[in-house]
Amino acid sequence: MEQKHVVVLGGGASGLMAALAAQSHGARVTVVEKNHRIGKKLITTGNGRCNYTNRHAQAQDYNNPDYVREVFSRFSPQDTIDFFQQLGIEPKDEENGKVFPMSEQASSFLDVFLYEFGMRAIQLVLDATVESVERIGHRFRVHILNASSIEADRIVIALGGKAFPLSGSTGDGEKIARMLGHESTELYPALVKLKIDSPYLSHLAGVKINTNVALLRDRDVVQVESGDLLFTPYGLSGPTILQLSRQANALLKNGHRPFIQFSLLPSTPEASVRNRICKNPEKPLNQALIGLIHKRFIIPITKEIGIDSPGLLLKDVSEDQYEKLMELLYEWKMPINGSLGFSEAQITIGGVRLSQIDPATMASKIVKGVYFAGEVMDIDGPCGGYNLQWAWSSGFVAGINAAR
Numbered sequence: 001m002e003q004k005h006v007v008v009l010g011g012g013a014s015g016l017m018a019a020l021a022a023q024s025h026g027a028r029v030t031v032v033e034k035n036h037r038i039g040k041k042l043i044t045t046g047n048g049r050c051n052y053t054n055r056h057a058q059a060q061d062y063n064n065p066d067y068v069r070e071v072f073s074r075f076s077p078q079d080t081i082d083f084f085q086q087l088g089i090e091p092k093d094e095e096n097g098k099v100f101p102m103s104e105q106a107s108s109f110l111d112v113f114l115y116e117f118g119m120r121a122i123q124l125v126l127d128a129t130v131e132s133v134e135r136i137g138h139r140f141r142v143h144i145l146n147a148s149s150i151e152a153d154r155i156v157i158a159l160g161g162k163a164f165p166l167s168g169s170t171g172d173g174e175k176i177a178r179m180l181g182h183e184s185t186e187l188y189p190a191l192v193k194l195k196i197d198s199p200y201l202s203h204l205a206g207v208k209i210n211t212n213v214a215l216l217r218d219r220d221v222v223q224v225e226s227g228d229l230l231f232t233p234y235g236l237s238g239p240t241i242l243q244l245s246r247q248a249n250a251l252l253k254n255g256h257r258p259f260i261q262f263s264l265l266p267s268t269p270e271a272s273v274r275n276r277i278c279k280n281p282e283k284p285l286n287q288a289l290i291g292l293i294h295k296r297f298i299i300p301i302t303k304e305i306g307i308d309s310p311g312l313l314l315k316d317v318s319e320d321q322y323e324k325l326m327e328l329l330y331e332w333k334m335p336i337n338g339s340l341g342f343s344e345a346q347i348t349i350g351g352v353r354l355s356q357i358d359p360a361t362m363a364s365k366i367v368k369g370v371y372f373a374g375e376v377m378d379i380d381g382p383c384g385g386y387n388l389q390w391a392w393s394s395g396f397v398a399g400i401n402a403a404r
């Protein structure tokens with residue numbers, strides 16, 4: 001069989017995997033990347049440590065489980081661990097199934113890819129922004145801004161989504177897919193910090209609590225996450241908020257006004273707090289809360305329950321104020337205004353419609369010879385190694401099939 005020239009558009013996680021897979025299945029491979037180096041986003045992942053997969057990742061953790069199931073049946077999280085181990089990256093297991101490289105350096109992935117590319121004569125074309133793809137019969141011409149075009153037998157579109165545009169992912173994948181006749185679902189940011197409407201943010205900025213955090217639509221609980229909740233000058237951050245942000249943005253998009261609800265005392269029974277307060281009627285309110293909750297919440301609480309002086313004695317706190325105090329301690333609600341958007345988001349929700357891509361091969365059903373991989377597609381997962389896992393699995397399947 002004649003050797004195919006596979007041109008991979010995008011040198012992010014999915015494109016790098018597609019390139020190795022295509023080469024190992026007999027293709028000549030060229031990777032076109034707009035930055036002056038590959039994997040700019042990859043080296044920022046996992047706070048520079050790269051949480052590259054998750055041992056618990058399953059199809060049902062993603063937005064389109066049936067589709068992901070088919071792709072994972074061809075390249076699973078365990079295949080990912082084995083694949084990178086063969087290239088030299090030893091796995092380091094952490095909590096909740098998260099896997100990092102033993103070196104604790106995301107840059108290890110770039111070093112490994114660059115070494116393998118050199119050994120396998122995979123060509124890298126850097127500082128090269130793909131502007132369009134032209135069809136010439138069954139082949140393609142990839143047009144690059146201010147440079148000569150590249151001809152290809154097959155192309156893999158691995159140009160990412162719109163999240164974290166500083167890394168180079170600015171939504172070009174969706175544009176190029178559209179130029180070739182594909183459709184995309186609506187795109188919005190996720191795994192992103194939320195903006196909150198509260199007069200107490202500047203006072204609370206920097207406070208971190210470990211608690212249960214719920215996302216509410218009106219009074220209904222939509223999703224609950226446990227872990228760190230961080231207060232910032234604009235709103236809320238931390239792992240709990242990132243996980244809730246997908247649904248929060250979806251609610252905002254559909255015109256709802258969602259709320260974040262959190263407990264200041266997730267492991268203290270309400271009865272014991274009521275008892276502590278009732279037993280000390282001569283104590284000032286602020287003193288009664290010291291040692292129970294983070295001190296920075298005391299002033300916001302007293303203001304919220306309508307008390308001018310935090311030093312008011314407990315016996316002078318009215319019944320209504322007392323009940324409001326208990327509500328704030330256990331179910332404080334803050335309205336969500338929005339999110340920090342694509343510029344700060346870790347992933348993009350939405351992408352090229354899955355009905356137009358064959359999950360067995362990642363081949364376009366619209367244009368023969370075009371393949372897709374990674375975040376450019378309408379697949380997303382939670383925080384914790386799930387999104388890179390999608391990039392590796394889809395990249396591998398796209399690469400081997402593009403080479404055939």
Ligand SMILES: Cc1cc2nc3c(=O)[nH]c(=O)nc-3n(C[C@H](O)[C@H](O)[C@H](O)COP(=O)(O)OP(=O)(O)OC[C@H]3O[C@@H](n4cnc5c(N)ncnc54)[C@H](O)[C@@H]3O)c2cc1C
Pocket residue numbers: 009010011012013014015032033034035038039040041042044045046047050051052053128129130131158159160161163164167168169170171172173345346347373374375376384385386387388389391
């Ligand atoms: C700060 C941060 C931390 C993250 N941490 C984790 C984590 O620990 N674990 C995890 O699983 N996921 C993490 N993610 C998500 C994960 O990084 C992405 O899901 C994954 O990188 C997507 O891979 P991709 O190849 O589809 O796209 P990308 O990695 O976005 O790669 C696309 C590439 O295409 C290039 N490109 C774009 N347009 C053009 C063009 N016109 N011409 C040429 N090249 C172009 C871009 O420069 C880029 O290099 C994190 C994301 C961010 C932003």
